[in-house]
Amino acid sequence: MTPIPFxxxxxxxxxxxDEWNHVNNLEYIKWVLDISEAHWTTKTPAETREKHAWFVLNHNVHYKRQAFLGEELILTTWIETYSKVKSERRVLITRKTDGKTVVEAKTSWCFIDRATKKPSLITTAIIRPYIEFESV
Structure with missing residues (x-):
């Protein structure tokens, strides 16, 4: 099983x-959520998105370097692992000029049914756009 990055x-x-003229920590969390949503929206059919959604269970954010005005950043995300109703998504934010890591984030998500607001099973069809499965 190999994650397909976005x-x-x-x-x-x-x-x-922020007041120190570097990116505010809350912006990084917003970016983690934004790229996660973009990945879901880009790779999942509308009918699936109408029936299901993801709720955040927790964020673990490691701030490694500061980023400043005008810097170009690359946000990369992928599904690291998944189980019946949960997945762990990673986000790596790097500086484009030197490739150095600015932020590493790990977020646990619960897959839910929009109608019932209860956990829903992550089927192979749901996860297939995000994971390359090995041929046996």
Whole structure:
């Protein structure tokens, strides 16, 4: 089983900065959520998204370096693991100029049925766009 990564790029803008003139920590969490949503929206059919959603169980964010105004960042995400109703998604934010890691994030998600708001089974059909399965 090999995760299929998904990437987006962004440039740090003034509104992303805190009083120290580097990216506010809350912006990184927002970016983690944004790329996760973009991955789900891009790879999953509309009928599946209408019936199901993901709820965050927890975030683990490791801030390794600071990012500043005008820097170009690459956000990469993938599904690291999954079980019956939960998955662990990773997000890596790197600086485009030198490839250095700015943030590493690990988020646990619960797959839910939108109608019942209860956990729903993650089937092979749901996970297939995100994972390359080995041929046997």
């Amino acid at each position: 990437q987006q790029e962004l440039t740090v803008a003034f509104q992303h900065l």
